[in-house]
Amino acid sequence: MSQLTLAKAKEILPKYTTEDHLFTHAMAVSAAMGAMADYFHADKDHWEAIGYLHDVDYEKYPNEHCHHVREFLEPEGVDEEDINTIISHGWGICDNDVEPTTDIEKSLFTVDELTGVVMAYALMRPEGITGMEVKGLKKKFKDKRFAAGCNRDVIKKGFAMLGLDAGTVMQACIDGMTAHKEELGLK
Template sequence: MEALTLEQAKKILAKHTTEAHLFTHAAAVSAAMGAMADHFGADKEHWEAVGYLHDVDYEKYPDEHCLHVRELLEPEGVPEEDIRAIISHGYGITTEEAKPETDMEKSLFAVDELTGIVQAYALMRPEGLDGMAVKSLKKKFKDKRFAAKCSREIIKQGFAMLGMEAGEVMQCCIDGMQAHKEELGF
Protein backbone atom coordinates (compact mmCIF):
# COMPACT_ATOMS: atom_id res chain seq x y z
CA MET A 1 0.00 0.00 0.00
CA GLU A 2 1.13 3.50 -0.75
CA ALA A 3 0.62 6.11 1.96
CA LEU A 4 -2.59 5.56 3.88
CA THR A 5 -5.54 7.59 2.54
CA LEU A 6 -8.39 9.05 4.54
CA GLU A 7 -10.87 6.87 2.64
CA GLN A 8 -8.92 3.73 3.59
CA ALA A 9 -8.59 4.90 7.21
CA LYS A 10 -12.37 5.39 7.46
CA LYS A 11 -13.05 1.90 6.09
CA ILE A 12 -10.55 0.28 8.45
CA LEU A 13 -11.80 2.15 11.54
CA ALA A 14 -15.39 1.15 10.75
CA LYS A 15 -14.36 -2.52 10.99
CA HIS A 16 -13.13 -2.13 14.58
CA THR A 17 -15.27 0.68 16.04
CA THR A 18 -18.99 1.14 16.69
CA GLU A 19 -19.21 3.96 19.26
CA ALA A 20 -20.25 7.33 17.79
CA HIS A 21 -18.05 9.38 20.14
CA LEU A 22 -14.96 7.49 18.90
CA PHE A 23 -15.76 8.43 15.29
CA THR A 24 -16.19 12.08 16.36
CA HIS A 25 -12.85 11.94 18.19
CA ALA A 26 -11.25 10.32 15.11
CA ALA A 27 -12.57 13.16 12.94
CA ALA A 28 -11.33 15.81 15.42
CA VAL A 29 -7.82 14.34 15.59
CA SER A 30 -7.80 13.92 11.80
CA ALA A 31 -8.73 17.59 11.35
CA ALA A 32 -6.06 18.74 13.81
CA MET A 33 -3.46 16.53 12.11
CA GLY A 34 -4.33 18.10 8.75
CA ALA A 35 -3.59 21.53 10.18
CA MET A 36 -0.34 20.25 11.70
CA ALA A 37 0.64 18.83 8.29
CA ASP A 38 0.03 22.27 6.78
CA HIS A 39 2.24 23.77 9.48
CA PHE A 40 5.07 21.38 8.64
CA GLY A 41 4.54 21.49 4.87
CA ALA A 42 3.69 17.77 4.86
CA ASP A 43 1.11 15.60 3.06
CA LYS A 44 -2.16 16.79 4.59
CA GLU A 45 -4.37 13.84 3.58
CA HIS A 46 -1.79 11.33 4.79
CA TRP A 47 -1.57 13.00 8.22
CA GLU A 48 -5.38 13.24 8.38
CA ALA A 49 -5.63 9.51 7.62
CA VAL A 50 -3.18 8.58 10.38
CA GLY A 51 -5.03 10.88 12.79
CA TYR A 52 -8.36 9.32 11.86
CA LEU A 53 -7.09 5.80 12.49
CA HIS A 54 -5.09 6.52 15.67
CA ASP A 55 -7.55 4.83 18.07
CA VAL A 56 -8.21 1.76 15.90
CA ASP A 57 -7.75 -0.67 18.82
CA TYR A 58 -9.33 1.47 21.55
CA GLU A 59 -12.90 0.14 21.57
CA LYS A 60 -11.87 -3.53 21.57
CA TYR A 61 -8.87 -3.12 23.90
CA PRO A 62 -9.35 0.00 26.06
CA ASP A 63 -7.01 -1.29 28.77
CA GLU A 64 -4.37 -2.35 26.23
CA HIS A 65 -4.67 0.64 23.89
CA CYS A 66 -1.89 0.85 21.26
CA LEU A 67 -0.79 -2.74 22.00
CA HIS A 68 -3.04 -4.26 19.30
CA VAL A 69 -2.54 -1.69 16.54
CA ARG A 70 -0.07 -3.80 14.55
CA GLU A 71 -2.25 -6.94 14.55
CA LEU A 72 -5.24 -4.93 13.29
CA LEU A 73 -3.41 -2.85 10.67
CA GLU A 74 -0.76 -5.15 9.17
CA PRO A 75 -3.39 -7.41 7.53
CA GLU A 76 -4.91 -4.25 5.99
CA GLY A 77 -1.59 -3.45 4.32
CA VAL A 78 -1.07 -0.24 6.30
CA PRO A 79 2.56 0.89 5.89
CA GLU A 80 4.94 0.30 8.80
CA GLU A 81 5.66 4.03 9.22
CA ASP A 82 1.93 4.68 9.76
CA ILE A 83 1.56 1.76 12.19
CA ARG A 84 4.53 3.09 14.13
CA ALA A 85 3.10 6.63 14.16
CA ILE A 86 -0.19 5.34 15.56
CA ILE A 87 1.51 3.21 18.23
CA SER A 88 3.75 6.16 19.20
CA HIS A 89 0.82 8.26 20.46
CA GLY A 90 0.64 5.86 23.43
CA TYR A 91 4.33 6.25 24.28
CA GLY A 92 4.89 6.45 28.03
CA ILE A 93 1.15 6.00 28.61
CA THR A 94 0.30 2.46 27.48
CA THR A 95 3.45 1.41 25.64
CA GLU A 96 7.20 2.01 25.53
CA GLU A 97 7.46 0.56 22.02
CA ALA A 98 7.71 3.63 19.82
CA LYS A 99 8.91 6.99 21.10
CA PRO A 100 7.54 9.79 18.88
CA GLU A 101 10.40 10.91 16.62
CA THR A 102 8.95 12.35 13.41
CA ASP A 103 6.92 15.57 13.16
CA MET A 104 3.86 13.40 12.41
CA GLU A 105 4.38 11.23 15.48
CA LYS A 106 5.01 14.18 17.78
CA SER A 107 1.99 16.01 16.38
CA LEU A 108 -0.30 13.02 16.95
CA PHE A 109 0.96 12.69 20.52
CA ALA A 110 0.25 16.39 21.17
CA VAL A 111 -3.13 16.85 19.49
CA ASP A 112 -4.85 13.62 20.59
CA GLU A 113 -5.74 14.92 24.06
CA LEU A 114 -5.77 18.60 23.03
CA THR A 115 -8.65 18.07 20.59
CA GLY A 116 -10.76 16.95 23.57
CA ILE A 117 -10.23 20.29 25.29
CA VAL A 118 -10.97 22.24 22.10
CA GLN A 119 -14.12 20.18 21.54
CA ALA A 120 -15.33 20.58 25.14
CA TYR A 121 -14.78 24.34 24.95
CA ALA A 122 -16.57 24.58 21.59
CA LEU A 123 -19.56 22.70 23.02
CA MET A 124 -20.03 25.28 25.77
CA ARG A 125 -19.70 28.28 23.45
CA PRO A 126 -22.82 29.52 21.60
CA GLU A 127 -20.58 30.10 18.55
CA GLY A 128 -19.00 26.64 18.77
CA LEU A 129 -15.61 26.71 17.07
CA ASP A 130 -16.29 30.02 15.28
CA GLY A 131 -14.07 32.80 16.56
CA MET A 132 -12.43 30.64 19.23
CA ALA A 133 -9.34 32.49 20.47
CA VAL A 134 -6.16 30.81 21.66
CA LYS A 135 -6.08 33.15 24.67
CA SER A 136 -9.50 31.88 25.84
CA LEU A 137 -8.56 28.27 25.13
CA LYS A 138 -5.42 28.69 27.25
CA LYS A 139 -7.60 29.79 30.19
CA LYS A 140 -9.67 26.61 29.84
CA PHE A 141 -6.48 24.57 29.50
CA LYS A 142 -5.20 25.96 32.83
CA ASP A 143 -8.46 25.02 34.60
CA LYS A 144 -7.79 21.40 35.61
CA ARG A 145 -11.49 20.79 36.30
CA PHE A 146 -12.43 21.70 32.72
CA ALA A 147 -12.34 18.62 30.44
CA ALA A 148 -10.62 16.92 33.37
CA LYS A 149 -10.10 13.62 31.54
CA CYS A 150 -7.80 15.31 29.00
CA SER A 151 -4.27 15.03 30.36
CA ARG A 152 -2.52 18.39 30.45
CA GLU A 153 0.79 16.63 31.19
CA ILE A 154 0.60 14.55 28.01
CA ILE A 155 -0.33 17.61 25.96
CA LYS A 156 2.57 19.60 27.46
CA GLN A 157 4.94 16.71 26.68
CA GLY A 158 3.69 16.91 23.10
CA PHE A 159 4.36 20.66 22.91
CA ALA A 160 7.88 20.05 24.23
CA MET A 161 8.52 17.20 21.77
CA LEU A 162 7.44 19.45 18.91
CA GLY A 163 9.47 22.38 20.20
CA MET A 164 6.41 24.56 19.59
CA GLU A 165 4.66 27.10 21.77
CA ALA A 166 1.36 25.91 23.26
CA GLY A 167 -0.49 28.67 21.42
CA GLU A 168 0.86 27.56 18.03
CA VAL A 169 -0.35 24.00 18.47
CA MET A 170 -3.66 25.20 19.91
CA GLN A 171 -4.18 27.45 16.88
CA CYS A 172 -3.50 24.52 14.54
CA CYS A 173 -6.09 22.44 16.41
CA ILE A 174 -8.67 25.21 16.30
CA ASP A 175 -8.02 25.88 12.59
CA GLY A 176 -8.16 22.22 11.62
CA MET A 177 -11.31 21.52 13.60
CA GLN A 178 -12.92 24.75 12.33
CA ALA A 179 -12.39 23.56 8.75
CA HIS A 180 -14.27 20.34 9.60
CA LYS A 181 -16.89 21.78 11.96
CA GLU A 182 -19.90 20.22 10.16
CA GLU A 183 -18.35 16.75 10.37
CA LEU A 184 -17.67 17.37 14.06
CA GLY A 185 -21.26 18.41 14.72
CA PHE A 186 -20.77 22.16 15.19
Protein backbone atom coordinates in the same frame (compact mmCIF):
# COMPACT_ATOMS: atom_id res chain seq x y z
CA MET B 1 2.26 -0.99 0.06
CA SER B 2 0.97 2.43 -0.70
CA GLN B 3 0.77 5.36 1.66
CA LEU B 4 -2.29 5.49 3.87
CA THR B 5 -5.01 7.86 2.65
CA LEU B 6 -7.95 9.35 4.53
CA ALA B 7 -10.34 7.48 2.21
CA LYS B 8 -8.65 4.18 3.13
CA ALA B 9 -8.65 5.09 6.84
CA LYS B 10 -12.41 5.74 6.64
CA GLU B 11 -12.86 2.23 5.17
CA ILE B 12 -10.76 0.59 7.90
CA LEU B 13 -12.00 2.24 11.12
CA PRO B 14 -15.66 1.03 10.93
CA LYS B 15 -14.39 -2.57 10.87
CA TYR B 16 -13.08 -2.16 14.42
CA THR B 17 -15.10 0.71 15.89
CA THR B 18 -18.84 1.19 16.46
CA GLU B 19 -19.15 3.93 19.10
CA ASP B 20 -20.17 7.37 17.78
CA HIS B 21 -17.96 9.29 20.21
CA LEU B 22 -14.90 7.42 18.92
CA PHE B 23 -15.72 8.43 15.34
CA THR B 24 -16.14 12.04 16.47
CA HIS B 25 -12.78 11.89 18.25
CA ALA B 26 -11.19 10.29 15.15
CA MET B 27 -12.55 13.15 13.02
CA ALA B 28 -11.32 15.80 15.50
CA VAL B 29 -7.80 14.35 15.63
CA SER B 30 -7.80 13.93 11.84
CA ALA B 31 -8.79 17.59 11.41
CA ALA B 32 -6.11 18.78 13.84
CA MET B 33 -3.51 16.59 12.13
CA GLY B 34 -4.42 18.13 8.77
CA ALA B 35 -3.70 21.57 10.20
CA MET B 36 -0.41 20.33 11.68
CA ALA B 37 0.52 18.92 8.25
CA ASP B 38 -0.11 22.38 6.79
CA TYR B 39 2.16 23.87 9.45
CA PHE B 40 4.96 21.42 8.59
CA HIS B 41 4.30 21.60 4.81
CA ALA B 42 3.60 17.87 4.80
CA ASP B 43 1.07 15.59 3.05
CA LYS B 44 -2.24 16.71 4.56
CA ASP B 45 -4.29 13.69 3.44
CA HIS B 46 -1.72 11.29 4.90
CA TRP B 47 -1.56 13.10 8.25
CA GLU B 48 -5.38 13.25 8.40
CA ALA B 49 -5.50 9.49 7.74
CA ILE B 50 -3.07 8.80 10.60
CA GLY B 51 -5.18 10.99 12.90
CA TYR B 52 -8.38 9.25 11.84
CA LEU B 53 -7.03 5.74 12.55
CA HIS B 54 -5.02 6.49 15.70
CA ASP B 55 -7.48 4.77 18.08
CA VAL B 56 -8.22 1.78 15.82
CA ASP B 57 -7.77 -0.75 18.65
CA TYR B 58 -9.27 1.35 21.47
CA GLU B 59 -12.87 0.10 21.45
CA LYS B 60 -11.94 -3.60 21.46
CA TYR B 61 -8.92 -3.26 23.77
CA PRO B 62 -9.28 -0.13 25.94
CA ASN B 63 -6.92 -1.55 28.58
CA GLU B 64 -4.35 -2.66 26.00
CA HIS B 65 -4.63 0.38 23.74
CA CYS B 66 -1.85 0.63 21.12
CA HIS B 67 -0.87 -3.02 21.64
CA HIS B 68 -3.20 -4.36 18.91
CA VAL B 69 -2.70 -1.72 16.22
CA ARG B 70 -0.35 -3.92 14.18
CA GLU B 71 -2.68 -6.95 14.16
CA PHE B 72 -5.55 -4.75 12.91
CA LEU B 73 -3.65 -2.68 10.34
CA GLU B 74 -1.10 -5.09 8.83
CA PRO B 75 -3.82 -7.20 7.14
CA GLU B 76 -5.29 -3.93 5.79
CA GLY B 77 -2.03 -3.24 3.94
CA VAL B 78 -1.01 -0.32 6.14
CA ASP B 79 2.77 0.06 6.03
CA GLU B 80 5.11 -0.41 8.97
CA GLU B 81 6.02 3.27 9.27
CA ASP B 82 2.35 4.29 9.55
CA ILE B 83 1.66 1.53 12.08
CA ASN B 84 4.60 2.72 14.22
CA THR B 85 3.41 6.32 13.92
CA ILE B 86 0.01 5.32 15.28
CA ILE B 87 1.49 3.19 18.06
CA SER B 88 3.80 6.05 19.12
CA HIS B 89 0.89 8.25 20.29
CA GLY B 90 0.59 5.98 23.34
CA TRP B 91 4.23 6.51 24.37
CA GLY B 92 4.55 6.65 28.14
CA ILE B 93 0.77 6.35 28.49
CA CYS B 94 -0.12 2.84 27.32
CA ASP B 95 2.90 0.90 28.59
CA ASN B 96 4.43 1.59 25.22
CA ASP B 97 8.08 2.27 24.41
CA VAL B 98 7.68 3.52 20.81
CA GLU B 99 8.78 7.12 21.31
CA PRO B 100 7.49 9.80 18.92
CA THR B 101 10.51 11.10 16.97
CA THR B 102 9.13 12.54 13.70
CA ASP B 103 6.96 15.65 13.24
CA ILE B 104 3.92 13.50 12.41
CA GLU B 105 4.41 11.31 15.50
CA LYS B 106 4.99 14.24 17.85
CA SER B 107 1.96 16.05 16.39
CA LEU B 108 -0.30 13.01 16.90
CA PHE B 109 0.96 12.57 20.46
CA THR B 110 0.14 16.22 21.23
CA VAL B 111 -3.16 16.83 19.45
CA ASP B 112 -4.81 13.56 20.56
CA GLU B 113 -5.45 14.96 24.04
CA LEU B 114 -5.57 18.62 23.01
CA THR B 115 -8.54 18.09 20.68
CA GLY B 116 -10.52 16.98 23.74
CA VAL B 117 -9.98 20.35 25.41
CA VAL B 118 -10.88 22.21 22.19
CA MET B 119 -13.99 20.05 21.76
CA ALA B 120 -15.17 20.61 25.35
CA TYR B 121 -14.62 24.37 25.06
CA ALA B 122 -16.44 24.54 21.71
CA LEU B 123 -19.41 22.57 23.09
CA MET B 124 -19.89 25.05 25.95
CA ARG B 125 -19.69 28.15 23.73
CA PRO B 126 -22.98 29.39 22.21
CA GLU B 127 -21.19 29.93 18.89
CA GLY B 128 -19.44 26.56 19.03
CA ILE B 129 -15.92 26.59 17.62
CA THR B 130 -16.61 29.59 15.38
CA GLY B 131 -14.48 32.53 16.44
CA MET B 132 -12.65 30.55 19.13
CA GLU B 133 -9.42 32.28 20.13
CA VAL B 134 -6.24 30.82 21.56
CA LYS B 135 -6.44 33.22 24.52
CA GLY B 136 -9.75 31.72 25.67
CA LEU B 137 -8.55 28.17 25.02
CA LYS B 138 -5.40 28.80 27.08
CA LYS B 139 -7.58 29.98 29.98
CA LYS B 140 -9.64 26.76 29.82
CA PHE B 141 -6.45 24.71 29.46
CA LYS B 142 -5.10 26.17 32.72
CA ASP B 143 -8.29 25.19 34.60
CA LYS B 144 -7.55 21.58 35.56
CA ARG B 145 -11.22 20.94 36.39
CA PHE B 146 -12.24 21.82 32.83
CA ALA B 147 -12.14 18.78 30.50
CA ALA B 148 -10.45 17.00 33.41
CA GLY B 149 -10.11 13.77 31.41
CA CYS B 150 -7.64 15.40 29.02
CA ASN B 151 -4.08 14.88 30.23
CA ARG B 152 -2.40 18.29 30.37
CA ASP B 153 1.00 16.78 31.15
CA VAL B 154 0.91 14.75 27.92
CA ILE B 155 -0.10 17.85 25.95
CA LYS B 156 2.68 19.96 27.51
CA LYS B 157 5.20 17.18 26.86
CA GLY B 158 4.01 17.22 23.24
CA PHE B 159 4.51 20.99 22.90
CA ALA B 160 8.06 20.54 24.20
CA MET B 161 8.78 17.58 21.88
CA LEU B 162 7.55 19.61 18.91
CA GLY B 163 9.58 22.62 20.02
CA LEU B 164 6.51 24.79 19.46
CA ASP B 165 4.75 27.15 21.81
CA ALA B 166 1.32 26.13 23.05
CA GLY B 167 -0.42 28.89 21.10
CA THR B 168 0.89 27.66 17.73
CA VAL B 169 -0.39 24.12 18.27
CA MET B 170 -3.66 25.33 19.82
CA GLN B 171 -4.28 27.58 16.81
CA ALA B 172 -3.65 24.65 14.45
CA CYS B 173 -6.17 22.52 16.38
CA ILE B 174 -8.75 25.31 16.31
CA ASP B 175 -8.19 25.91 12.57
CA GLY B 176 -8.33 22.24 11.65
CA MET B 177 -11.42 21.53 13.72
CA THR B 178 -13.15 24.72 12.53
CA ALA B 179 -12.75 23.54 8.94
CA HIS B 180 -14.70 20.37 9.91
CA LYS B 181 -17.13 21.95 12.38
CA GLU B 182 -20.25 20.50 10.70
CA GLU B 183 -18.95 16.92 10.89
CA LEU B 184 -17.86 17.51 14.50
CA GLY B 185 -21.19 19.06 15.52
CA LEU B 186 -19.46 22.27 16.64
CA LYS B 187 -21.29 24.94 14.67
